[in-house]
Amino acid sequence: xxxxYQKLEAKFEELAALSHAMGILGWDEQTMMPEGSGDExxxxxxxxxxxxxxxxxxxxxxxxxxxxVEERLDHWQRANLGLMRRARMxxxxxxxxxxxxxxxxxxxxxxxxxxxxxxxxxxxxxxxFEQNVxxxxxxxxxxxxxxxxxxxxALLDLYEPGITQTDVDDWFAGLASELPxxxxxxxxxxxxxxxxxxxxxxxxxxxxxxxxxxxxxxQFDFDRGRLDVAVHxxxxxxxxxxxxxxRYDESxxxxxxxxxxxxxxxxxxxQNLPVQWRHQxxxxxxxxxxxxxxxxxxxxxxxxxxxxxxxxxxxxxAAFPHVDASVWRIENxxxxxxxxxxxxxxVNADEVTYPAHILLRYAIERDLVNGSLAPxxxxxxxxxxxxxxxxxxxxxxxxxxxMQDVHWxxxxxGYFPTYTLGAMIAAQLAxxxxxxxxxxxxxxxxxxxxxxxxxxSGTVWSRGSRLQxxxxxAEVTGAPLDPTLYLAHLRARYLG
Amino acid sequence: xxxxYQKLEAKFEELAALSHAMGILGWDEQTMMPEGSGDExxxxxxxxxxxxxxxxxxxxxxxxxxxxVEERLDHWQRANLGLMRRARMxxxxxxxxxxxxxxxxxxxxxxxxxxxxxxxxxxxxxxxFEQNVxxxxxxxxxxxxxxxxxxxxALLDLYEPGITQTDVDDWFAGLASELPxxxxxxxxxxxxxxxxxxxxxxxxxxxxxxxxxxxxxxQFDFDRGRLDVAVHxxxxxxxxxxxxxxRYDESxxxxxxxxxxxxxxxxxxxQNLPVQWRHQxxxxxxxxxxxxxxxxxxxxxxxxxxxxxxxxxxxxxAAFPHVDASVWRIENxxxxxxxxxxxxxxVNADEVTYPAHILLRYAIERDLVNGSLAPxxxxxxxxxxxxxxxxxxxxxxxxxxxMQDVHWxxxxxGYFPTYTLGAMIAAQLAxxxxxxxxxxxxxxxxxxxxxxxxxxSGTVWSRGSRLQxxxxxAEVTGAPLDPTLYLAHLRARYLG
Numbered sequence: 002x003x004x005x006y007q008k009l010e011a012k013f014e015e016l017a018a019l020s021h022a023m024g025i026l027g028w029d030e031q032t033m034m035p036e037g038s039g040d041e042x043x044x045x046x047x048x049x050x051x052x053x054x055x056x057x058x059x060x061x062x063x064x065x066x067x068x069x070v071e072e073r074l075d076h077w078q079r080a081n082l083g084l085m086r087r088a089r090m091x092x093x094x095x096x097x098x099x100x101x102x103x104x105x106x107x108x109x110x111x112x113x114x115x116x117x118x119x120x121x122x123x124x125x126x127x128x129x130f131e132q133n134v135x136x137x138x139x140x141x142x143x144x145x146x147x148x149x150x151x152x153x154x155a156l157l158d159l160y161e162p163g164i165t166q167t168d169v170d171d172w173f174a175g176l177a178s179e180l181p182x183x184x185x186x187x188x189x190x191x192x193x194x195x196x197x198x199x200x201x202x203x204x205x206x207x208x209x210x211x212x213x214x215x216x217x218x219x220q221f222d223f224d225r226g227r228l229d230v231a232v233h234x235x236x237x238x239x240x241x242x243x244x245x246x247x248r249y250d251e252s253x254x255x256x257x258x259x260x261x262x263x264x265x266x267x268x269x270x271x272q273n274l275p276v277q278w279r280h281q282x283x284x285x286x287x288x289x290x291x292x293x294x295x296x297x298x299x300x301x302x303x304x305x306x307x308x309x310x311x312x313x314x315x316x317x318x319a320a321f322p323h324v325d326a327s328v329w330r331i332e333n334x335x336x337x338x339x340x341x342x343x344x345x346x347x348v349n350a351d352e353v354t355y356p357a358h359i360l361l362r363y364a365i366e367r368d369l370v371n372g373s374l375a376p377x378x379x380x381x382x383x384x385x386x387x388x389x390x391x392x393x394x395x396x397x398x399x400x401x402x403x404m405q406d407v408h409w410x411x412x413x414x415g416y417f418p419t420y421t422l423g424a425m426i427a428a429q430l431a432x433x434x435x436x437x438x439x440x441x442x443x444x445x446x447x448x449x450x451x452x453x454x455x456x457x458s459g460t461v462w463s464r465g466s467r468l469q470x471x472x473x474x475a476e477v478t479g480a481p482l483d484p485t486l487y488l489a490h491l492r493a494r495y496l497g
Numbered sequence: 498x499x500x501x502y503q504k505l506e507a508k509f510e511e512l513a514a515l516s517h518a519m520g521i522l523g524w525d526e527q528t529m530m531p532e533g534s535g536d537e538x539x540x541x542x543x544x545x546x547x548x549x550x551x552x553x554x555x556x557x558x559x560x561x562x563x564x565x566v567e568e569r570l571d572h573w574q575r576a577n578l579g580l581m582r583r584a585r586m587x588x589x590x591x592x593x594x595x596x597x598x599x600x601x602x603x604x605x606x607x608x609x610x611x612x613x614x615x616x617x618x619x620x621x622x623x624x625x626f627e628q629n630v631x632x633x634x635x636x637x638x639x640x641x642x643x644x645x646x647x648x649x650x651a652l653l654d655l656y657e658p659g660i661t662q663t664d665v666d667d668w669f670a671g672l673a674s675e676l677p678x679x680x681x682x683x684x685x686x687x688x689x690x691x692x693x694x695x696x697x698x699x700x701x702x703x704x705x706x707x708x709x710x711x712x713x714x715x716q717f718d719f720d721r722g723r724l725d726v727a728v729h730x731x732x733x734x735x736x737x738x739x740x741x742x743x744r745y746d747e748s749x750x751x752x753x754x755x756x757x758x759x760x761x762x763x764x765x766x767x768q769n770l771p772v773q774w775r776h777q778x779x780x781x782x783x784x785x786x787x788x789x790x791x792x793x794x795x796x797x798x799x800x801x802x803x804x805x806x807x808x809x810x811x812x813x814x815a816a817f818p819h820v821d822a823s824v825w826r827i828e829n830x831x832x833x834x835x836x837x838x839x840x841x842x843x844v845n846a847d848e849v850t851y852p853a854h855i856l857l858r859y860a861i862e863r864d865l866v867n868g869s870l871a872p873x874x875x876x877x878x879x880x881x882x883x884x885x886x887x888x889x890x891x892x893x894x895x896x897x898x899x900m901q902d903v904h905w906x907x908x909x910x911g912y913f914p915t916y917t918l919g920a921m922i923a924a925q926l927a928x929x930x931x932x933x934x935x936x937x938x939x940x941x942x943x944x945x946x947x948x949x950x951x952x953x954s955g956t957v958w959s960r961g962s963r964l965q966x967x968x969x970x971a972e973v974t975g976a977p978l979d980p981t982l983y984l985a986h987l988r989a990r991y992l993g
Binding site: 240 | 510511525533536597720776789
């Protein structure tokens with residue numbers, strides 16, 4: 002009676018325990034760990050990862066997977082078994098000698114990037130970058146061979162299962178045709194709208210309180226989660242113990258507050274995955290694009306909405322009594338929160354210009370992996386793309402051009418598209434939600450987010466990995482993913 | 498060339514990584530974890546423990562151990578191999594069905610203890626206690642059979658390798674003959690010595706600063722460790738990342754400060770174990786009695802000495818400016834720190850009365866395990882022992898009598914003796930140290946603890962588990978463990 006399948010579930014429970022440990026250790030490393038303990042932590046994490054890897058690829062797992070296919074399983078079990086097979090395929094696609102070599106090269110390249118970026122020294126960084134690109138091309142080929150899909154598709158699939166370059170080309174083409182003009186018009190309108198940003202300083206204690214206040218309003222479960230400080234904000238921890246971080250700047254409370262709301266979106270997805278499948282692959286979040294759709298739903302669809310601002314203004318006024326009350330009027334704050342300014346740096350970009358930063362990175366990394374672009378030619382291509390999308394120039398400014406992100410130095414290719422796919426998915430989900438719950442407008446103004454949480458929980462969170470992203474979007478919204486609703490959202494908010 | 502041994506080292510490196518994870522998870526549970534995440538943490542810890550257990554007892558480990566015995570190894574490797582064999586013997590002594598049953602019974606008994614102790618309800622707790630005793634007798638029998646040693650010896654050996662009931666009977670007999678009179682005289686003298694305790698409140702911020710100050714003076718490595726708050730103070734974390742905790746009470750700074758110094762002793766042992774053997778059994782601390790000897794060396798030999806008080810008084814005066822300066826005079830503070838008062842509660846006991854609490858527990862648990870005492874008769878025996886050692890009465894007061902500690906309810910028998918053995922070892926080590934480094938007196942008064950740290954590091958810390966406790970004491974002090982020097986220390990300090 003599904004004996005092999007039951008044994009697999011038991012094995013994946015042990016993997017879930019390892020994953021719990023690695024998650025808490027990862028959180029601890031960024032928030033609590035004394036600096037000198039880093040080598041020891043790296044040792045432990047590497048050994049645990051190797052142990053988990055071995056458990057997935059060992060002969061016993063292989064035999065159980067073969068036997069379980071013949072067993073009588075319900076739909077969720079069948080889907081879970083599919084994800085177990087997928088995990089094994091991913092884990093065994095690369096020889097461990099290759100993984101080790103790539104890991105070392107990535108560590109070295111990242112280290113060289115940290116050294117040469119501040120000096121704007123592309124030439125010195127280039128050999129390490131070339132090495133990374135050569136290795137990721139090999140990785141893509143190996144994964145391609147193992148999975149029977151195209152090389153770059155095999156990388157995309159690591160971050161969001163089931164999506165292909167054809168999909169992304171298609172979705173992004175829809176964006177690309179309208180984005181440059183939209184950016185220009187939105188920036189013009191933003192510059193023409195008078196807005197008075199609240200003057201600092203904003204005490205860190207008050208910002209902490211506001212972050213918790215926002216998380217409470219959005220019903221983050223503090224009994225199974227935490228908020229802490231880390232240099233790079235993230236959502237981490239473990240299933241049933243979801244921990245987010247932020248950082249504080251006394252001259253700007255918006256970045257931290259919006260960061261908290263963003264991470265709270267990731268966190269609520271994790272906190273509300275199906276409990277009965279918590280220790281199985283089917284109970285995990287589906288992919289990075291869907292994950293980002295939840296954080297961007299919270300940050301962009303909710304957090305930067307006029308309705309949320311209206312609800313939250315009294316809390317802001319109380320937290321920062323030195324600011325003149327008139328500043329917190331909604332007519333002033335909306336243009337402050339929704340300012341549009343083209344810039345060179347992705348992580349500082351606003352909602353409208355952000356996708357341009359992704360479109361250019363996507364085009365470059367796709368061509369790098371597929372071999373039609375040489376690593377040495379990246380700065381020139383970057384400058385050309387920046388001109389095309391944002392009308393900006395980066396020649397001789399690689400530090401703020403192609404050297405600005407850690408992704409490629411660390412060896413992550415195929416990840417960038419998920420940011421903008423997340424924004425597209427969020428917009429499409431928000432469109433469905435608002436049509437289904439027309440009372441959202443009044444609810445949000447009152448600070449009542451129960452309706453939207455229940456809707457997201459029912460449509461997305463409770464499904465775990467039961468559906469892949471493309472199926473999920475179609476199932477929930479009744480239509481395939483399509484940039485039209487995202488563009489409509491941007492136009493309504495920034496040109497409306 | 499020592500191929501099987503090398504494979505074993507690799508396997509124990511993975512076990513060290515699991516142990517790292519379990520250590521940090523355990524620390525996190527007591528300090529950071531949100532309350533609602535407890536079940537999930539228990540799940541993860543249980544799975545990781547089961548995984549580690551399986552790695553030790555699996556056939557591959559057994560075969561490697563047999564092959565490695567024939568290989569050419571140096572002394573440390575040979576000793577390390579012995580500890581690997583020991584670990585396997587310990588791990589396979591109990592059938593997993595029995596471990597599971599005992600674990601569940603222990604959880605239940607501890608839960609019932611938490612419920613019935615506040616109500617002073619021995620009768621309701623008794624059935625669970627009887628169950629625990631029955632199971633620990635079985636455990637002792639099983640371990641006895643596996644190891645070829647006596648049942649209670651097999652339990653003692655879990656906490657301090659190589660010690661036997663005969664040893665403990667012998668060491669404790671030496672104490673017992675003098676302790677009751679020493680206690681009576683020390684208390685009389687303490688009561689007759691006028692002392693003015695510093696009046697509170699003692700702000701928590703100032704106490705935190707003082708704790709860190711003391712740790713810095715004692716050269717705790719903050720680059721590889723932390724100090725945090727937890728309900729029950731402990732030293733935890735992982736190799737190379739040693740974390741201690743304390744708790745604060747605004748009406749009493751001494752308990753927290755002495756607690757910090759105590760845990761800092763445990764921590765420095767852990768921080769200074771031989772780095773090159775960090776991931777092997779031989780690189781770990783030897784046993785609980787030796788561990789306690791290091792914490793008590795720090796707390797009792799150093800922290801409560803007149804020399805340390807003299808060095809630390811200015812820091813105390815600066816931290817608590819509301820206290821009249823005359824209070825911090827050494828003639829006043831020594832009797833405050835060295836007060837002797839008989840009481841019912843072990844964890845509140847001073848240095849002189851503490852061993853009495855252990856002698857009585859040892860006698861009772863030894864007889865419980867060996868079958869000469871019935872669980873139902875424990876309150877009566879407890880009362881008799883309390884009368885004999887401390888002249889106190891606990892009839893009808895089981896809450897503050899035999900129900901006061903968590904050890905037996907949780908199933909830990911064989912642990913209690915290590916507290917007083919630790920104190921004995923500390924006194925014997927201190928005696929040798931002071932004879933070898935007569936400048937200690939002036940060093941400590943100046944706050945210079947480099948000499949004592951280097952001495953402990955050379956004699957104890959750097960040895961890891963190379964020598965068992967009895968060998969270690971003989972090697973370092975030139976004589977077997979003997980209560981005489983401990984009694985001499987108590988007499989000199991409390992009757993001098």
